[in-house]
Amino acid sequence: MSHGFAGNILRLDMTAKRATTEPLPDIWCTNFLGASGINDWILWNEVPPEVEPLNPENRLIFGVGPLGGTLIPLGSRTHVTTRSPLTGIFGDGNGGGFWSSTLKFAGFDHIIVQGKADKLSYVYIDDGKVSFRDAAHLKGLDMYQTNIALKKELGQDVSVAAIGPAGENLVRFANVMFDSFRSASKGGAGCVMGSKNLKAIAVRGTKPITVAHPEEVRRIAEDLRRKLDIRLSKGIASFGETGTTFLARHYNEEGCNSVRNYQDVVFDRIDDIDAEKFVREYVQHNISCATNCPVHCAHHWHIPSGRYAGEEGSKIEYIIMDAMGMHLGVGDLGAILHHQNLVNRFGMDATQTGTGIGLLMELWQHGIINEKDTGGLRMEWGNLEAIDEAVKQIGARKGAVGELLADGTVAAAEKIGKDAIKYVCHSKGLTEVEDVRGFPAWALGYAISTRGADHLKAHSQIDKQFKRDVSIQLFGVPDAGDPTTTAYKAKSSRYHEEFESIINSLGICMMHAQSLAIKSNPKERVHMAEYANIFSQVTGLPMTKESIQQSAERNVILEHCFNARLGITRKDDTLHGRWMNEPCPGGLGKGMKVADYLDALLDEYYTERGFDVKTGKPTRQRLESLGLGSVADDLSKRGII
Amino acid sequence: MPKKILVSDQSKCTGCHSCEMWCSFHHSQECHPAEARLKVVPFEDKGTFVPMVCHHCREPWCLNACPVNAISRDPETNAVVISQELCVGCQACAEACPFGVIRISSKGEFLKCDLCEGSPVCVWACTRGALKYEEPSQAYLDKVTAGAVKRLEGAV
Numbered sequence: 055m056s057h058g059f060a061g062n063i064l065r066l067d068m069t070a071k072r073a074t075t076e077p078l079p080d081i082w083c084t085n086f087l088g089a090s091g092i093n094d095w096i097l098w099n100e101v102p103p104e105v106e107p108l109n110p111e112n113r114l115i116f117g118v119g120p121l122g123g124t125l126i127p128l129g130s131r132t133h134v135t136t137r138s139p140l141t142g143i144f145g146d147g148n149g150g151g152f153w154s155s156t157l158k159f160a161g162f163d164h165i166i167v168q169g170k171a172d173k174l175s176y177v178y179i180d181d182g183k184v185s186f187r188d189a190a191h192l193k194g195l196d197m198y199q200t201n202i203a204l205k206k207e208l209g210q211d212v213s214v215a216a217i218g219p220a221g222e223n224l225v226r227f228a229n230v231m232f233d234s235f236r237s238a239s240k241g242g243a244g245c246v247m248g249s250k251n252l253k254a255i256a257v258r259g260t261k262p263i264t265v266a267h268p269e270e271v272r273r274i275a276e277d278l279r280r281k282l283d284i285r286l287s288k289g290i291a292s293f294g295e296t297g298t299t300f301l302a303r304h305y306n307e308e309g310c311n312s313v314r315n316y317q318d319v320v321f322d323r324i325d326d327i328d329a330e331k332f333v334r335e336y337v338q339h340n341i342s343c344a345t346n347c348p349v350h351c352a353h354h355w356h357i358p359s360g361r362y363a364g365e366e367g368s369k370i371e372y373i374i375m376d377a378m379g380m381h382l383g384v385g386d387l388g389a390i391l392h393h394q395n396l397v398n399r400f401g402m403d404a405t406q407t408g409t410g411i412g413l414l415m416e417l418w419q420h421g422i423i424n425e426k427d428t429g430g431l432r433m434e435w436g437n438l439e440a441i442d443e444a445v446k447q448i449g450a451r452k453g454a455v456g457e458l459l460a461d462g463t464v465a466a467a468e469k470i471g472k473d474a475i476k477y478v479c480h481s482k483g484l485t486e487v488e489d490v491r492g493f494p495a496w497a498l499g500y501a502i503s504t505r506g507a508d509h510l511k512a513h514s515q516i517d518k519q520f521k522r523d524v525s526i527q528l529f530g531v532p533d534a535g536d537p538t539t540t541a542y543k544a545k546s547s548r549y550h551e552e553f554e555s556i557i558n559s560l561g562i563c564m565m566h567a568q569s570l571a572i573k574s575n576p577k578e579r580v581h582m583a584e585y586a587n588i589f590s591q592v593t594g595l596p597m598t599k600e601s602i603q604q605s606a607e608r609n610v611i612l613e614h615c616f617n618a619r620l621g622i623t624r625k626d627d628t629l630h631g632r633w634m635n636e637p638c639p640g641g642l643g644k645g646m647k648v649a650d651y652l653d654a655l656l657d658e659y660y661t662e663r664g665f666d667v668k669t670g671k672p673t674r675q676r677l678e679s680l681g682l683g684s685v686a687d688d689l690s691k692r693g694i695i
Numbered sequence: 696m697p698k699k700i701l702v703s704d705q706s707k708c709t710g711c712h713s714c715e716m717w718c719s720f721h722h723s724q725e726c727h728p729a730e731a732r733l734k735v736v737p738f739e740d741k742g743t744f745v746p747m748v749c750h751h752c753r754e755p756w757c758l759n760a761c762p763v764n765a766i767s768r769d770p771e772t773n774a775v776v777i778s779q780e781l782c783v784g785c786q787a788c789a790e791a792c793p794f795g796v797i798r799i800s801s802k803g804e805f806l807k808c809d810l811c812e813g814s815p816v817c818v819w820a821c822t823r824g825a826l827k828y829e830e831p832s833q834a835y836l837d838k839v840t841a842g843a844v845k846r847l848e849g850a851v
Contacts, residue, residue, distance in 0.1 A: 234740060262729075
């Protein structure tokens, strides 16, 4: 067995209430690297296209990477993969929290959940001993209550992955949350977990994780801590202070916030919600979201005044400031924090929740819907009572708005008809709020993202931060660092799709990875070669810059193959709604629209990937070159390639 | 040589558990926070994390309770340390410690903080200053100053 990994996969058959342990093969570790990549391989092998997302035979796969719970100070994340009930295609989400490292200390790298329990249950993993337990007493409890109840029952040192009422009620974008506040939100994993009647997985772990070369690992860990030290680097200190909330103002300056359902990209009330105000008036102190992270970018906050005065909670990401704030015309930070708490308590993706409500607000604005359609809710921009009630209805799947939005924003538009769909910006059924019209790298990234429109599958900070020197380092030319042009954006998207697969497979924090990738001092930057070395020193398995890139490419292509097997082709690798056909109303990319450049970028991207340019499908030749001949055979057998 | 002590400040602790990770790695070359010589107890719903460390008491309960004199004070570092050679595993020290910071390893060894030969790795790992290694007079001064600042801001 290799080091770094715990070495075991736990399979939970909910129907039979049977737990089995399978050894994690070394060859999977080198071929797929860990968490996200190994999840992809399991999903490909165990979920054929006949298995619908809410069929008990769908798999819910948890993965923690080889660096999770180790001395390497890059965070420790859990990757959750499934066939998504929201989009019907590949789905995955990634969350922080202490569950990831605790699972490894209990002796497991992955959990595969299959089947369906006869009644609501939870699973307790106590240092490798697994028991299936009745969860009747947890039914209907929100995320925070579930976490507290299980810790009371099992001890303060357990860590809990759970679903809230939204998951139990099969809201299609329900998430899985870890220890109350950290969520794996994309992919609808909470809905799949609910469909298996699994309320929670509580873990207690006290075993060690060994590393292959302790002296060298310690040296690397010390070096990384120095690079991430809030006392030594101004950039890291500022990020440690604000988390991602600083992006609201930054994106306002660039012009990529979504304001009132994509009608604007610059928010006029930014001063009321920006990071400086948040840190000054709301933050009580910083907290850490994962084991052994030296940055501590999360916060414990407290609302000092206004209608939600006194409420407390943990962390807010930029994306929620947009989805539950600017996107809905809300310029009240207290209200945004309150609605984040509400969405968290129900356990669902804030982005899908926000875009659903945003759609209704815009339809209301144009007089396309009225009180008869909304059960009396007045869906006016910034109407806090309406937002509050809408969130509660969605989570409970009740009421006119709840029934409309609980299957997702695209499904809601289809139910409404009347051209409502043209107000939804999405790709492959997943909505996102950041406006990409003026930023070709991000637009392409959304279009090719295997889980639908999303900024974390091929996401680059190189262009958004004008890092022309990083572009020269990676591609030999500065062009990938120019945000509003198309030059080198396909190359950059291909690179970042693989880079991000490495990060999600090693099981570490994307924010750390982005910070370290674009550090001002080129000698301090951490890219593929450095991650290959870290992987080798921790696991003892051979890995080079070339082989880690190849493993990441294998993972990325597997996700594309999973989608191809479900009928996804080039026509689906696109964006919908305003982003496509309406010129960007402001910011750096004023006047740009995605339809003007996407086709050319897709041509380049498929060529880079070695896919068929016409259909966007993977080719046998490409698959065989990565050792994925069996995947090519399966696709041929089904007439896909 | 001035006698420094290990001081924890829960108001600065962010709950990253880096101290436990680095402590365990320093002592066993494994990533094994469950066997660290200190423990951060999380109360995440309150946003509070309480580091529990060995205080190396002036009158150590553990040292006084040990029937075989396996616990002694290192004259160099002032650390109260357990000799694994002399220890008979009777648990008297763990029972006597009022803070619960002596723990039993999976191999049955009794583990306690030894201040890492005068340079505690947990303090190095704590980037927010929730753990400090300093002279008692300085620790007192820091605490009274922090209290004064709080009062000045009207928070007390």
